Amino acid sequence: MLIRTDNITKTYLTGTVEVPALAGVTLEIDKGEYAALMGPSGSGKSTLMHVLGCLDTPTSGRYWFNDRDISTLDDIELAHLRNREIGFVFQSFNLLPRLSAQANVQLPMLYAGMPVRERQARAAELLEMVGLKDRMTHNPNELSGGEMQRVAIARAFANRPSVVLADEPTGNLDSKTGVEIMRIFGSLAEQGNTIILVTHDQSVAGHARRIIHLADGKIVS
Amino acid sequence: MRLVELLRLSLETFRTHRMRSFLTALGIIIGVMTVIAIVSLIQGMNYEVEKQISSLGSNTIFIQKFAFGMGRLDWDEINKRPNFTMDDALAISQLPTIDKVAPSRSRTLNKITWRSNKVTNVDMSGSTPALAEVGNYTVETGRFINSDDSLRRHQVCVIGGYIVDNLFPYETPLGKRLVLDGKSYLVVGVLARKGSFLGQSQDNVVVVPITSFEKDFAPGRGFGELMYSIAVAAMPKKGVPIEKAIDDVRELMRRRHKLGYDKPDDFGISTQDTIRDIYRNITRVAYIVMIAVAAISLLVGGIGIMNIMLVAVAERTREIGLRKALGATNQDVLWQFLLEAVMLSLVGGAIGVALGLGIAKVVELAAHLKAAAPLWTILVGVGFSAGVGIFFGIYPASRAARLNPIQALRYE
Incomplete structure (x- = not known):
């Protein structure tokens, strides 16, 4: 089992009011699954993604990633886990504007301490995989939205992570480009990669093989 | 990373x-x-x-109306102090701890001309032959002033390299007569160069016998008059510690000026170390x-x-x-x-x-x-x-x- 959570809760404190974002989520995701976390805004799907991505810690409940209890890990171990085991794709791409596509893709490998030549070769390979071989030296402001998201996908897969978490990956794209992006995710899932989509869009979630519906911080189906 | x-x-x-x-x-x-x-x-x-300080000679003692130093000097008080005389210099030279003494007077000459050439602001000193050793001067050509010059008040002078360069670029200065403040002086020697210090040439100097200086050049006023007073440079005998020599000079001068034990010195003694300080x-x-x-x-x-x-x-x-x-x-x-x-x-x-x-x-x-x-x-x-x-x-x-x-x- 790659991901296993037991009754996870997350409560935010806004001023003096406690806002429950997750109200007991128990979830299992296997290696190789292509799943979608779906729900309206405020359903807690983004919070759940942050917890699953080890960017945030749950208020209560346990979370095992690859059979390791996340609550026992310190900051540095969590950073290493995010670096090696988890890839992120964001709605707003989050590319560094001053770096070329290739340099952006290299970032996770940089933090993994990979030698320059290996990094460059791997970045080229990844960009070719998402169909941007001829755009490697371009900066983000010279790329279209779809191209930027493809760079972000290449970056997410840089260190061959166990899971890629994609938060509304088509949210900032027109529907035609969105379909292209979903096709890339589809083929990557086909190759055995574990992918978790987070979306409120039924047509996007429809690409996944399993849909997990969230409402009010709980799994409803 | x-x-x-x-x-x-x-x-x-x-x-x-x-x-x-x-x-x-x-x-x-x-x-x-x-x-x-x-x-x-x-x-x-x-x-x-x-x-520059080293070139003064580490052993030389300077005795004048006031010591070199920092801070405000009371010029009115200093002006009232007795001038140094040739007799004072002589007495100092006879101290058992003192080897050589060079008394000197100095003033600045505005201008010396030779044909169409001129030099300005020349340091002129009147001194004795001992200045060559005490003041660290070497003669390049000709000779330094000698005791005969002093005794007979010869109108002769020794000039620095800067003056040679400016007045006699193409001829020998030896045997030429220079007009110093209206008086005619024969050039008998040229001093070896000392170079420049803070952009100022050290070779813009004329040395004449002190006796001739006293006869031909009247003191200036104010500060000039003060500087006209004899300054004595003295060298202790070999092996005598400089402090001992200073003590002797001080005691001698206090006696000569008849100073009571509670009166401060009315003269100043400086050394290379004072200047360095x-x-x-x-x-x-x-x-x-x-x-x-x-x-x-x-x-x-x-x-x-x-x-x-x-x-x-x-x-x-x-x-x-x-x-x-x-x-x-x-x-x-x-x-x-x-x-x-x-x-x-x-x-x-x-x-x-x-x-x-x-x-x-x-x-x-x-x-x-x-x-x-x-x-x-x-x-x-x-x-x-x-x-x-x-x-x-x-x-x-x-x-x-x-x-x-x-x-x-x-x-x-």
């Missing part, structure tokens, strides 16, 4: 924010530049002055001022760096969040921003060193002063700027490192 990558990252920022980085580093640049320029000039001056006092003040200026500008520069780093951290909050999501540890982020601050101040320090050396070079060429920046000033300059970078960079960097990745990613 490796250091090389972090360095590349911080240099990247300078490329994108050239103007901002330069302005931020300006405080450091000015601070380090000031230190380097001033230190190398003071060092250069030290070298010149030391050379005066000079050291002056440079110490210069160093203190320099340290103050440097400290203030490094402080201001450091605050500037802290300010701009806080701006950079705020501006790049999303970047920090992203880097953490991609696997950067808190240390990675800390190092990234700390190194950026250090590089900023280090580059500023390096530019400051270069500019400081440049300024010193310009002053060197303009003032004929040998400037020298010792290696330690460069190391201290660069070291201090790096220290400033670390000190003022650590707070912004640790703020960046502590950012919560989710909040940072959501930051607009």
